[in-house]
Amino acid sequence: MRILARFRALLAVLLLGAGAAHGAYPDHAVRLVVPFSAGGQFDIVARLFAKYAGERLGQPVIVENIGGGGGNIGAAKVANAAADGYTLLTLGGNHTMAKAMYANPGFALEDFAPIALISASPHVVLANAGAPFKTMQEMVAYAKRQPGKLSYGSPGVGSSMHLTFEMIKHRYGLDIVHVPYRGGANALSDLAGGQVQLGIVAIAPAMEFIKAGRIRALAVTSGSRSGVLPDVPALAEVGYPELDAASWMGLAAPARTPGAIVDRWNAIVLAFQRDPATAAQLQVMGFRSRATTPQEFKAYIDAEAKAYTEVVRRTGIRAD
Structure with missing residues (x-):
């Protein structure tokens, strides 16, 4: 099944140019929401990825920084956006703990269609x-x-x-x-x-x-x-051998985004991770990458949400 998923993803990336040439998705710019201010980890990787993706799609991928609320404000905007593939989110661990931390974060994890894990540091x-x-x-x-x-x-x-x-x-x-x-x-x-x-x-x-x-x-x-x-x-x-915490970033779309669009973006992420130039840039900055299918990324998100919820429960930390 994993081999089949990888083949579908690679096939999708081969069809990117042909699709764009015939007026198929995307036929205008894509907005990539970074839910933090410019210059941070999400922003650095997102801008590398946006440039790479835009060159392969033949359309601009525009990074939009929407900070505040520990990443919740930007995430909520994407959760409520049209599920047409033109608004995407850089999703991270902060979003998996939002339900445990906030009475009303403005979104639920079910509001997103996971695409792929991009990097971790x-x-x-x-x-x-x-x-x-x-x-x-x-x-x-x-x-x-x-x-x-x-x-x-x-x-x-x-x-x-x-x-x-x-x-x-x-x-x-x-x-x-x-x-x-x-x-x-x-x-x-x-x-x-x-x-x-x-x-x-x-x-x-x-x-x-x-x-x-x-x-x-x-x-x-x-x-x-x-x-x-x-x-x-x-x-x-x-003195803290049991802690192994990382800041990870993935790509997500609004829920109900067509599966073909999700697969197309998954293929772009995989190609981005395998590209020697971008892989070298990520490594120099201390980022690790791990290829995932949309299903594997969803399982990763679910596991992170479970782990963070337990930490919030144990420590009693709340944001409101």
Whole structure:
């Protein structure tokens, strides 16, 4: 069955040019909604993907940033859009936990047709360059000596980074104030400027700040070190071996989008992941990719929703 699904996806991508030439879908620009501000992980990958997809479709794929609500505002707009393949969503872990975090997030996972998983990246725990600690262990000791003094920025309430840092606080017994932003880029700017002392985002958007010495990486949230930050320990090395959290991004359409359109976009994602140039770009930024069929991506989403719901229940974290 998997071989058949892969064949259908590859056949769909071969038919892209012919379809466009005969006035079939798409015959005008496609809108790709990124539910966070520009410059964050979703935005970086979405713009790479949009350029690649637009070249193969023969129509522009326009990235639209709709931040706020931990990704819920943008997701709700796509959930209520026409199911015609002209409005798509970059869907992530924040959406799988929305039902558990919010009384009314504005959408349900059933409002979307999963297309494919695109990429994943560990989170990285960060500190302002002038903070009075240089390692994760020193940060934990400092926070315990001065409860409530430190603050951390995340891409928003209900984001996977927010939940991950709250898990870290719970694990180490820390009192650190959460400051939510409309995306990772905004959190990084304030972290570098000293408005907050700590932050948590995906690796890619943080790399420029780390290399410039404006912020310091304390730990990555994966079970092992990241190849792009080889000198930064994994949390497994500093007292939290059971945590392996990542920020992942996939592609989804409004529910009831025709299966042929879903298959076509799945084929584009697979081709994007296999393209040597884009694969190299993703790898340099610390992203991992994993090919999935729409059915496999749905199973992945369901498993993530179950896991995050349990974490929310166990920690008591709520966004409202």
